[in-house]
Every structure is written in C-alpha cells, then in structure tokens.
Amino acid sequence: MQREDIRNGLIVSCQPVPAGPMDNAEFVTGFAKAAIDAGARALRIESVAYVRAVRSAVTVPIIGIVKRDLSDSPVRITPYVSDAEALADAGADVVAFDATDRVRPAGIEELVRAVKAKGKLTMADCSSLEDATQALAAGVDFVGTTLSGYVGGPEPVDPDIDLVAAMRRLTPYVIAEGRIRSPEQAAAAVKAGAYAVVVGSAITRTEHVTAWFHEALAKAYTRQDGRSAETVLAVDIGGTKTMAALVKGTVIADEILVPTAREAGPDAWLEAVAERTAQWRGRYARIGFAVTGLVQDGRWSALNPATLGIPHGYPLVDRATRLFGKPVFAMNDAQAAAWGEYKFGAGSGENLVFLTISTGIGGGIVINGRPLPGLAGHFGLIRGPSQGRSPLEDETSGRWITVEALKAGHEAEAAKVFENARQGAPWARAIVSQSALRAATLCRDIQLMLDPNQIVIGGGVGLAAGYIDEMREHLKDVAPRLAPRLVAAKLGGRAGIIGVADLAGEGG
Numbered sequence: 001m002q003r004e005d006i007r008n009g010l011i012v013s014c015q016p017v018p019a020g021p022m023d024n025a026e027f028v029t030g031f032a033k034a035a036i037d038a039g040a041r042a043l044r045i046e047s048v049a050y051v052r053a054v055r056s057a058v059t060v061p062i063i064g065i066v067k068r069d070l071s072d073s074p075v076r077i078t079p080y081v082s083d084a085e086a087l088a089d090a091g092a093d094v095v096a097f098d099a100t101d102r103v104r105p106a107g108i109e110e111l112v113r114a115v116k117a118k119g120k121l122t123m124a125d126c127s128s129l130e131d132a133t134q135a136l137a138a139g140v141d142f143v144g145t146t147l148s149g150y151v152g153g154p155e156p157v158d159p160d161i162d163l164v165a166a167m168r169r170l171t172p173y174v175i176a177e178g179r180i181r182s183p184e185q186a187a188a189a190v191k192a193g194a195y196a197v198v199v200g201s202a203i204t205r206t207e208h209v210t211a212w213f214h215e216a217l218a219k220a221y222t223r224q225d226g227r228s229a230e231t232v233l234a235v236d237i238g239g240t241k242t243m244a245a246l247v248k249g250t251v252i253a254d255e256i257l258v259p260t261a262r263e264a265g266p267d268a269w270l271e272a273v274a275e276r277t278a279q280w281r282g283r284y285a286r287i288g289f290a291v292t293g294l295v296q297d298g299r300w301s302a303l304n305p306a307t308l309g310i311p312h313g314y315p316l317v318d319r320a321t322r323l324f325g326k327p328v329f330a331m332n333d334a335q336a337a338a339w340g341e342y343k344f345g346a347g348s349g350e351n352l353v354f355l356t357i358s359t360g361i362g363g364g365i366v367i368n369g370r371p372l373p374g375l376a377g378h379f380g381l382i383r384g385p386s387q388g389r390s391p392l393e394d395e396t397s398g399r400w401i402t403v404e405a406l407k408a409g410h411e412a413e414a415a416k417v418f419e420n421a422r423q424g425a426p427w428a429r430a431i432v433s434q435s436a437l438r439a440a441t442l443c444r445d446i447q448l449m450l451d452p453n454q455i456v457i458g459g460g461v462g463l464a465a466g467y468i469d470e471m472r473e474h475l476k477d478v479a480p481r482l483a484p485r486l487v488a489a490k491l492g493g494r495a496g497i498i499g500v501a502d503l504a505g506e507g508g
C-alpha cells in the first residue's frame with residue numbers, strides 16, 4: 001500500500017475490551033466489515049491472530065499492533081521486532097509501535113528497519129512532539145497522537161487536538177488517534193491537520209460506550225431527585241421579605257423568613273442573613289442568591305428602585321463570599337425560578353420561558369439547557385401598551401390591578417379583585433381580562449422572538465384561578481403554529497431558591 005491510500009480517511013480501530021464477550025476473531029471481523037460497509041478507509045487491529053483473521057475477510061489497509069504487558073518496560077504497543085515482523089507476515093500493511101522515550105526492549109530504528117525489510121509501512125505511536133520528532137528522524141512513515149495522555153498522570157477525557165496541530169508542522173503524515181469520541185472531535189482533528197483519523201472505543205468498545213451513557217444517566221437521575229445533590233444555602237432577597245433556606249435538590253430542609261430592612265442597604269441585608277442563618281454553618285458547602293433586580297458579573301443593581309433601592313453595581317458575590325467564607329453564586333430571582341421550573345417543575349426538558357406575574361412582572365429564559373443571565377427575561381420592563389409611556393408591568397401586574405380597581409371605585413388588592421371577578425362583578429372582570437390580554441400579547445411576542453417549547457406562568461396573579469385560561473382565550477385566534485403553549489408553574493414561591501440552589505451546586 002501507499003501512504004495516500006489512507007489519506008483523508010476514517011480508520012476504525014477494532015479492539016474489543018480484552019477478555020470481554022466480544023474479544024474473539026468473529027466479532028473483530030464483524031466490526032471490521034461493518035466499519036468498511038459504513039465508509040471506513042482502513043482498520044487498526046490488535047494481535048497477529050486477529051490481523052490474520054481480518055486480512056482474510058477484507059482488502060482495505062490494516063494497521064497492525066501487538067499489545068504486551070511487560071515486567072521490565074512500560075512499552076505496550078508492539079515492543080518486539082519479532083512482533084512487528086509477525087504482524088507484517090500476517091497481512092498488516094502498516095505496523096504501529098510505541099515510539100515514546102521510555103525504557104524499551106527494541107529501538108525505534110530497529111523496528112523501522114525490520115518493517116521496511118518486509119515491504120510494509122510504519123506508524124509511530126507518540127505521546128509528545130518530541131517523540132514524533134525522534135520517530136521521523138528514524139524514518140517512520142506516519143506519526144500518531146495515540147499515546148498522548150497515557151504515559152503518566154490522570155487519563156484526560158478529550159483528544160489531544162493541539163498535538164495533532166503541532167505534529168502537522170513537522171510532517172503532513174499525522175494520524176489523529178486517542179479519545180476521539182464524536183464526529184465533531186474527528187472534524188476538529190481534520191481541521192488541525194490530521195492526514196487520517198482513528199476512532200476506536202466510540203465504535204467498537206460496547207462496554208465503554210455503555211458506561212459513558214450509564215454514568216451520564218445516573219448523574220442526571222440523582223440530580224433530578226436530589227438524592228446526591230449537595231446542600232446549598234439559598235437566599236432570596238425581595239422587596240419586602242428575605243427568605244433563606246437549606247436546600248438539597250428540591251428538598252427544603254430548613255427555612256427562615258425575615259423582612260427586608262429596605263432602608264438599611266445591601267451590607268445590612270447580607271449581615272441579617274448571616275446572623276439569622278448562623279446556626280446552619282457547617283451544613284452547607286455553597287451559597288446561592290436569587291435576588292430582585294439585575295445581576296451581572298456578580299454585581300447587583302436595581303432595575304426598578306421602587307422595588308428595592310439597591311445601589312448601582314453592588315459587589316454582591318464578592319461581599320457575600322467574604323462574609324460567609326463559601327463560594328457564592330447569584331442570579332436574578334425570576335431567572336433562578338425559570339431554572340427551578342425547567343429542572344424540577346413544569347419544564348419538559350426543552351427550551352422554556354418563565355413568566356412570573358405578581359406585584360410586578362419578571363421572567364427568565366432557558367435555552368439549550370442553560371439559563372440566560374443578565375437582562376434576559378426582564379419582560380416586565382419592556383414598553384407597555386400605552387405608547388410605551390410606562391413599562392408593561394405597570395399596566396398589567398398586581399400593582400396595576402389595584403390601581404385600576406381604585407379608579408373603578410373599589411379599594412381592593414389584586415386577590416380581592418380576582419375574587420370579585422369570579423363572582424361576576426363586571427368592573428373586576430374587565431380589569432382581569434385586560435391584564436390577561438396584555439400578558440397573552442406578551443407571550444405571543446415571546447413565541448415569535450424565542451419560539452420556546454412552553455411558557456411557564458407563575459406568580460400570584462399568573463396563577464390566580466382562571467387567569468391562564470383567560471390568557472388562552474385571548475390567544476384562541478392565533479394560528480396554532482404561532483400560539484404559545486402556556487403551562488402553570490409547579491414550584492410556587494420556592495422556584496427561585498430551588499433553582500439557584502441547583503445552579504450554585506453546579507458551581508454556577
């Protein structure tokens with residue numbers, strides 16, 4: 001064979017887990033044929049016997065190796081000249097061998113000479129750029145990244161694409177090999193300059209691939225039911241009250257509620273939390289803050305100072321880290337609630353928008369499994385219907401409902417207005433319907449902007465009996481493809497602390 005025969009090709013390494021149920025010639029040959037049927041250009045086969053078996057079944061190039069565990073050398077891949085010769089005789093077109101700079105039974109030049117004498121090509125399995133430089137000087141035909149990450153230290157997870165790129169500066173004949181587990185990683189190797197790409201475990205080690213999925217599932221399921229989640233101190237600082245809780249997964253082990261001393265300022269709010277939760281010290285490893293207002297890069301600012309007078313850019317994460325001596329994560333409360341609903345509440349695992357309609361209107365967006373931070377989701381602040389004179393929340397939310405009731409001659413909180421509406425009072429019905437129309441219009445616009453799988457509605461107004469139905473009523477003429485799917489929030493007022501606890505537990 002010529003080197004060009006494997007140019008730009010996928011090489012499938014058919015090396016089943018040693019002594020596993022697939023470690024026999026029949027399976028190895030089966031893997032080899034299946035790989036070729038699906039477009040593999042060449043194969044990498046371990047042991048003289050398997051090379052012989054596969055050679056008799058296929059015509060594509062074979063890279064042959066022999067693996068040995070020696071007592072006097074860490075070299076495992078084709079350590080002896082006799083192995084290299086036997087592979088060539090069994091039908092390997094390329095013989096690969098360990099080319100690391102370690103104690104070894106046979107020198108690289110010796111191996112190269114023996115393989116060349118058999119009229120075959122050589123591949124140096126390298127761990128570093130230095131290995132490749134040495135091997136090329138010894139006259140090898142290909143250098144591979146095969147042994148990067150396997151000569152000491154913990155085994156990495158990702159392939160060594162940087163080494164592919166570095167080797168490419170020495171020679172065009174670079175074979176990317178080792179831990180390439182996805183088509184994207186294979187493409188990255190090509191981009192880095194690989195002449196050909198070897199994929200092994202991800203295709204032919206059923207046990208490994210199964211274990212990857214098994215572990216991911218086990219992790220996801222335990223997080224979901226909160227069994228192995230760590231305990232987090234979650235703090236929700238709102239305009240009137242501050243809630244602190246010890247949260248593990250979705251379970252709230254302990255909880256306290258203190259009024260927010262509105263005039264005292266953020267240092268005092270934090271100190272109050274520290275004081276009131278002093279008895280919980282030692283029970284949590286991390287802290288999550290879900291707060292009203294805007295959080296950007298750990299700094300906290302008021303968006304509506306009427307809700308809470310937070311000074312601009314208050315270093316919340318910094319101060320809290322110093323005060324509590326634990327890692328701190330902070331996010332806007334509605335964004336945190338969006339995450340809580342996504343992960344543990346009404347979420348379906350797909351993109352979601354959360355809208356909380358209460359005194360004001362807040363929200364959060366979860367796209368591709370991540371909550372969007374910063375200003376994202378502050379829907380209450382977009383321009384309202386009356387030519388944008390005031391924000392939408394001032395013309396829709398609980399505050400607005402109270403004001404409208406007063407205009408209609410009734411001194412009533414939002415809850416009372418809802419009660420009157422249910423009893424059929426026309427003035428109350430009109431107010432609720434108007435509010436629901438505006439909320440519905442907002443949802444229709446959100447659908448067109450973000451196309452979420454669902455819009456989760458929460459908050460005292462949003463979850464008031466009949467409100468979501470009223471919103472749906474206003475949307476009934478919207479074409480089905482454009483209509484938002486509205487669902488009721490499930491976690492209630494604790495969505496924020498459950499969400500932020502989970503995010504803080506993940507390290508933010």
Ligand SMILES: CC(=O)N[C@H](C=O)[C@@H](O)[C@H](O)[C@H](O)COP(=O)(O)O
Nearest residue numbers: 013146150177178179180199200201
């Ligand atoms: C380090 C070592 O012994 N590598 C061996 C070399 O042949 C094989 O065990 C690997 O499966 C092969 O390199 C392909 O890599 P991956 O299976 O990660 O796609």
